[in-house]
Amino acid sequence: MNVIELVNLEKVYHEDMPDIAVHAVNKLNLAISHGEAVGIVGPSGCGKSTLMQLIGCLDRPTRGSYLLEDQDVARFGDNELAKVRNKRIGFVFQTFNLLARYTALENVMLPLKYSNDPDPRAKALTALERVGLSNRAHHLPTELSGGQKQRVAIARALVNTPAILLADEPTGALDSRTGSEILDLLLELNSHGSTLIIVTHDLGVARRMKRVVKLRDGRVEADGSPEAVLGAVDTH
Amino acid sequence: MSILETIRTALRALMSNKMRSVLTMLGVVIGVSAVVAMLALGEGTKADIETNIRSLGADVLTVRNGPAQRGAVRAQSVDSLKLEDAEALTAVDNVTAVAPASNGSAQIKRLAGNIGAQVIGVTPAYFQVQKLNLEQGSAITDAQVRGRLHTCVLGANVYNTLFPLGDAIGDHVKIKGLSFQVVGVLESKGSGFSSADDNVLVPITTHMSTLFGRQFVSSITVQVASEDLIDTAKTDVEAFLRMRHRLKPGDDSDFNISSTKDVLEAVGQITGVMTAFLAALAAISLVVGGIGIMNIMLVSVSERTREIGLRKAVGARPEVVLLQFLVEAVTLCLVGCGVGLAAGLACVGIMRAFPESAVGKASAPFWAMALAVSVSALVGLVFGLFPAIKAARLNPIDALRHE
Ligand SMILES: Nc1ncnc2c1ncn2[C@@H]1O[C@H](COP(=O)(O)OP(=O)(O)O)[C@@H](O)[C@H]1O
Ligand SMILES: [Mg+2]
Numbered sequence: 001m002n003v004i005e006l007v008n009l010e011k012v013y014h015e016d017m018p019d020i021a022v023h024a025v026n027k028l029n030l031a032i033s034h035g036e037a038v039g040i041v042g043p044s045g046c047g048k049s050t051l052m053q054l055i056g057c058l059d060r061p062t063r064g065s066y067l068l069e070d071q072d073v074a075r076f077g078d079n080e081l082a083k084v085r086n087k088r089i090g091f092v093f094q095t096f097n098l099l100a101r102y103t104a105l106e107n108v109m110l111p112l113k114y115s116n117d118p119d120p121r122a123k124a125l126t127a128l129e130r131v132g133l134s135n136r137a138h139h140l141p142t143e144l145s146g147g148q149k150q151r152v153a154i155a156r157a158l159v160n161t162p163a164i165l166l167a168d169e170p171t172g173a174l175d176s177r178t179g180s181e182i183l184d185l186l187l188e189l190n191s192h193g194s195t196l197i198i199v200t201h202d203l204g205v206a207r208r209m210k211r212v213v214k215l216r217d218g219r220v221e222a223d224g225s226p227e228a229v230l231g232a233v234d235t236h
Numbered sequence: 237m238s239i240l241e242t243i244r245t246a247l248r249a250l251m252s253n254k255m256r257s258v259l260t261m262l263g264v265v266i267g268v269s270a271v272v273a274m275l276a277l278g279e280g281t282k283a284d285i286e287t288n289i290r291s292l293g294a295d296v297l298t299v300r301n302g303p304a305q306r307g308a309v310r311a312q313s314v315d316s317l318k319l320e321d322a323e324a325l326t327a328v329d330n331v332t333a334v335a336p337a338s339n340g341s342a343q344i345k346r347l348a349g350n351i352g353a354q355v356i357g358v359t360p361a362y363f364q365v366q367k368l369n370l371e372q373g374s375a376i377t378d379a380q381v382r383g384r385l386h387t388c389v390l391g392a393n394v395y396n397t398l399f400p401l402g403d404a405i406g407d408h409v410k411i412k413g414l415s416f417q418v419v420g421v422l423e424s425k426g427s428g429f430s431s432a433d434d435n436v437l438v439p440i441t442t443h444m445s446t447l448f449g450r451q452f453v454s455s456i457t458v459q460v461a462s463e464d465l466i467d468t469a470k471t472d473v474e475a476f477l478r479m480r481h482r483l484k485p486g487d488d489s490d491f492n493i494s495s496t497k498d499v500l501e502a503v504g505q506i507t508g509v510m511t512a513f514l515a516a517l518a519a520i521s522l523v524v525g526g527i528g529i530m531n532i533m534l535v536s537v538s539e540r541t542r543e544i545g546l547r548k549a550v551g552a553r554p555e556v557v558l559l560q561f562l563v564e565a566v567t568l569c570l571v572g573c574g575v576g577l578a579a580g581l582a583c584v585g586i587m588r589a590f591p592e593s594a595v596g597k598a599s600a601p602f603w604a605m606a607l608a609v610s611v612s613a614l615v616g617l618v619f620g621l622f623p624a625i626k627a628a629r630l631n632p633i634d635a636l637r638h639e
Contacts, residue, residue, distance in 0.1 A: 053633050056549075058549055058632045058633040058636070059631065059632075059633040078553070078554050079553050079554070079555075082548065082551050082552060082553040082554070083551065083553075085548070085549060085550065085551050085632075086550060086551020087551070091549055091550075093636075097542070097545075097546045097549070097636065099543060099546065101248070101252050110547070110550050111550040111551050113237050113241055114237050114547075114550060114551040114552050114553075114556065115551060116237065116238060156550065160551075
């Protein structure tokens with residue numbers, strides 16, 4: 001069964017002003033099924049982030065349909081979308097986006113607070129444990145390293161056990177060793193059943209996915225196994 | 237997110253920027269304390285004036301010569317009230333005492349002593365109606381009035397000036413060159429509204445004939461059985477006097493009647509306007525405080541745009557974001573209001589420390605405090621709403637992209 005099905009999806013920025021309008025996502029079709037690990041690659045400005053924001057329900061498509069677990073979320077109202085973002089999507093940002101005045105634990109508890117969870121603390125602690133940070137629960141973001149911050153962000157993304165985990169350049173702000181640890185963590189979560197979609201410009205990261213989608217000018221240019229899309233491994 | 241959780245989130249945001257929160261509140265603090273202090277001052281002054289007027293007696297009517305004043309003051313005043321009118325008035329329903337008075341002024345002399353005084357011709361009823369008590373001796377009696385005797389009762393100031401060594405009863409003073417025997421001395425009323433201390437009271441008959449040669453009395457004070465009957469009695473007295481003066485229906489009365497109640501109402505209107513004016517001035521500062529809050533909330537929303545974006549990205553519904561910012565604004569207002577109330581009451585306390593002065597009677601009425609609290613909650617809601625709506629409407633991704 002498909003978790004995500006995008007049909008003729010379009011996102012046009014500034015559509016009302018023809019001279020500066022940008023067709024960031026252009027009649028894109030894509031289907032992703034349960035448990036997949038998909039890497040999205042492509043040159044800068046090809047629409048990767050825009051696509052992720054549409055999939056993450058952070059923005060609405062201009063046209064086209066988006067079926068998330070067979071529901072047409074493109075037609076959802078603000079409150080329903082908030083619920084989808086809260087329950088069914090975990091989003092990991094390149095720049096972490098942690099609340100500076102909240103501890104790691106409180107940051108992870110945030111989605112649970114918005115879903116009126118009866119036991120946010122215990123669940124958040126479990127999530128922190130899964131990302132290996134139970135000993136940093138009461139630290140503020142400023143007291144954490146980049147890798148640790150991203151782990152907190154991942155814990156926040158998975159705390160409501162969402163259907164899909166989305167990560168837009170999750171290793172982009174990290175050194176390569178920390179980056180690969182974060183990737184290990186995401187892949188491990190994927191191996192336990194979460195559907196994972198990662199945007200990356202790092203081909204090394206992309207090669208570790210089971211499937212790679214290459215975009216160009218807002219459309220799918222190539223879609224398949226890493227070898228098929230990216231070619232044989234470059235050995236230097 | 238539960239309401240409680242939302243309030244906690246809002247308080248946390250305020251606490252993390254204490255200095256700014258305090259400064260923002262200052263506007264409301266000043267506004268509320270000004271409203272409370274000004275209304276307290278207004279109410280106090282009003283109460284003070286009312287007690288003064290009430291001390292003249294809320295149960296009396298005063299009848300004076302001349303047409304009732306409607307609008308502009310009429311130039312020509314006709315004298316019409318006779319001593320017989322006063323005597324006859326005792327027959328009117330609910331009238332318990334009638335005190336005619338004839339006013340004049342003269343120099344009062346004794347030996348080398350000399351003082352200018354109001355000389356008032358009175359009957360015994362005058363002492364009752366004006367609530368005058370005697371320090372020494374006795375009041376003017378009916379016998380003295382009937383016999384047109386040359387007797388007098390001295391006000392405290394007059395007595396002190398003419399009899400520095402005391403012992404006046406039985407002694408004599410000269411009024412307009414005529415010798416009058418002192419039969420009594422009034423208790424001092426102290427400084428106040430039209431003090432009786434400077435008066436000399438003589439039998440009204442003597443006053444009108446021998447001293448001043450008058451046909452008409454100056455005023456007739458009518459005491460009524462109870463305060464509630466004032467209006468009925470006023471109508472009855474008017475009808476009675478019109479009949480005695482043989483006025484036809486449609487003729488203007490040749491006298492006018494005023495009650496303490498009328499004066500109270502007129503004064504109440506004036507002090508009411510004064511209080512409203514003071515309160516309006518204070519309310520303006522409250523509004524200015526509210527604008528300060530709106531300003532800070534707008535800054536706060538734009539500063540925290542990314543935070544709002546993140547909260548929305550993890551599932552905050554627009555209403556929850558709206559509520560959070562609204563709670564912040566209303567909290568600023570209400571806490572400011574609490575501090576302002578305390579400060580306002582402290583001001584009132586300071587004013588009351590001077591019981592002799594005009595501000596000494598200031599007291600903050602409960603409704604003024606309730607008004608201040610509800611107005612500042614309203615100010616918080618109104619001025620917090622715009623920034624809160626702005627925050628709630630933000631598109632999550634636009635908010636997250638905000639630099
Ligand atoms: N908020 C925006 N307003 C206008 N144009 C945008 C906005 N966001 C992205 N774009 C444009 O859309 C295109 C795709 O951008 P993006 O999805 O960020 O690309 P990528 O993440 O692949 O680098 C780019 O040409 C970019 O300039
Ligand atoms: Mg991008």
